[in-house]
Amino acid sequence: MAEKRLMYGNHAVVEGVIAAGCRFFAGYPITPQNEIPELMSIRMNAIGGVFIQTESEIAAINMLFGAAAAGKRAMTSSSSPGISLMQEGISYIAGADMPVLVVNVIRGGPGLGNIAPAQSDYYQATRGGGHGDYFTITLAPNSGQDLFEFPKLAFELAEKYRNPALILADGLLGQMMEPVEFSYEPIDPKSLPEKEWALSGCKNRERRVVRSYDLKPGKLEEWNWRRLKKYEAIKKNEQRFEAIDCDDADLVVVAYGTCSRVSGAAVRMARVKGLKVGLLRPITLWPFPTDVLRDMSQRVENFLVVEMSCGQMIDDVKLATECRSKIHFHGRPGGGVPTPPEVFTKIEQALGGGR
Amino acid sequence: MTKEIIIAGFGGQGVVSSGIILGYAGLIEDKHVTFFPSYGAEMRGGTANCSVVISSEPVASPIVANPDIVVIMNEPSLARFEPTVKPQGLLFFNQTLITSRPKRKDITPIPVEANAIAEELGQGRIANMVMLGVMAKKTGLLKIETLKKAQRKRFIKADEEQLSLNDKALERGYALL
Structure with missing residues (x-):
């Protein structure tokens, strides 16, 4: 190492x-x-x-x-x-x-x-x-x-x-x-x-062209297809994610980047209190890890999306879970950063008020 | 074991340096660490603070809401951070520059004449080292020898005279309690 x-x-x-x-x-x-x-x-x-x-x-x-x-x-x-x-x-x-x-x-x-x-x-x-x-x-x-x-x-x-x-x-x-x-x-x-x-210079070989346009009718459409x-x-092929403690979870927090770190600490707090909570952290945002979320939504009742925005990734979570689960949200826009206790409180609320 | 620490004071009091030294020290002792400075349109004389987490496990959140330990270097930071300390937490404060006193009964206040001692050693700006020494002794979190190594990693361009003075300040702090 x-x-x-x-x-x-x-x-x-x-x-x-x-x-x-x-x-x-x-x-x-x-x-x-x-x-x-x-x-x-x-x-x-x-x-x-x-x-x-x-x-x-x-x-x-x-x-x-x-x-x-x-x-x-x-x-x-x-x-x-x-x-x-x-x-x-x-x-x-x-x-x-x-x-x-x-x-x-x-x-x-x-x-x-x-x-x-x-x-x-x-x-x-x-x-x-x-x-x-x-x-x-x-x-x-x-x-x-x-x-x-x-x-x-x-x-x-x-x-x-x-x-x-x-x-x-x-x-x-x-x-x-x-x-x-x-x-x-x-x-x-x-x-x-x-x-x-x-x-790289076309001496002794066919010339190559790099461009983003073609004006011939139909050509650009073909390129786009x-x-x-x-x-x-x-x-x-490329959906990547990290799933922590999701197997038995009643609620899965979905968060990426900084929010996944903060949420990870909140999930630990929840587990200590006996709540069955997991964390799904998308590593690729595009492609979004839709497949794992679709599978999870067959059995996970609640998702809590945590973002440092008014709610953007939540759309992809909703699309992936196809209305099968309840989607909760906690956001902090404009430079606000959530804290672990803050996310933990949201977890408790989502699970029905600190049960 | 996870200890969450906030260090706060004026810009120029070595608040950020103290945090980085703790980070290096944690790493030297093979612990998991994160260091996050409050950054912004900060300047000398403005307020500065940083969060450090030292743990035996991988650190989940680098964001600290309720620290186990706070190190307070100036008056405004006492008012701001005293309420955030975890019950039974430790509050180290620079008594030389802070006239008010911590009010909470559920935490342990540790007054340190940091600036007075630093001046006595010949340099006010090493008050942060005195504080780190005291903290190391009281918490047992890090060895004094580790802190000495760590400050040399932080001040890689400093001359030996300064580095030895820093060591002295760490030792003086360590010997206080």
């Missing part, structure tokens, strides 16, 4: 991205993710990678498009308002079927909002976010260890399906320090196989 290091979540992202063999970062500063570009500027310089502080988020995301089209692992990070600015570029990248990694360390919104942790960009992340019919693979870390490991997973999924991938963190995960184990050998970018679609097949494969 490798030695554990006490690290900020934002720093764990940087080490994870570099260990994943990514050597291209472009981004623009915004709290609460500034430790990512700060450390990235030092680390990329030290290892001969590319660090660019762009003039705007729009420039950053379009540089990612270029780097990805050239066949390289490329990433950016930002926080909510900055991610909004990137949506046009993400849509183009999705339309061109390019793999990139975008990290969103969410802060309170809407608008300029504040710099406190939030989960209010769930809809934006899981419904495409920009214009057009598309989806982005979305991973939800809940620890420093995840923040180290998920960049590698995100690049692998992004390249397997030729699709942009998002890591959806929040201000708490970015600013928290936890022990992190560098759990895998760093990948040498030179060892990554060359992509058969990469624009083909992309839908890809999305269906992702939904079938």
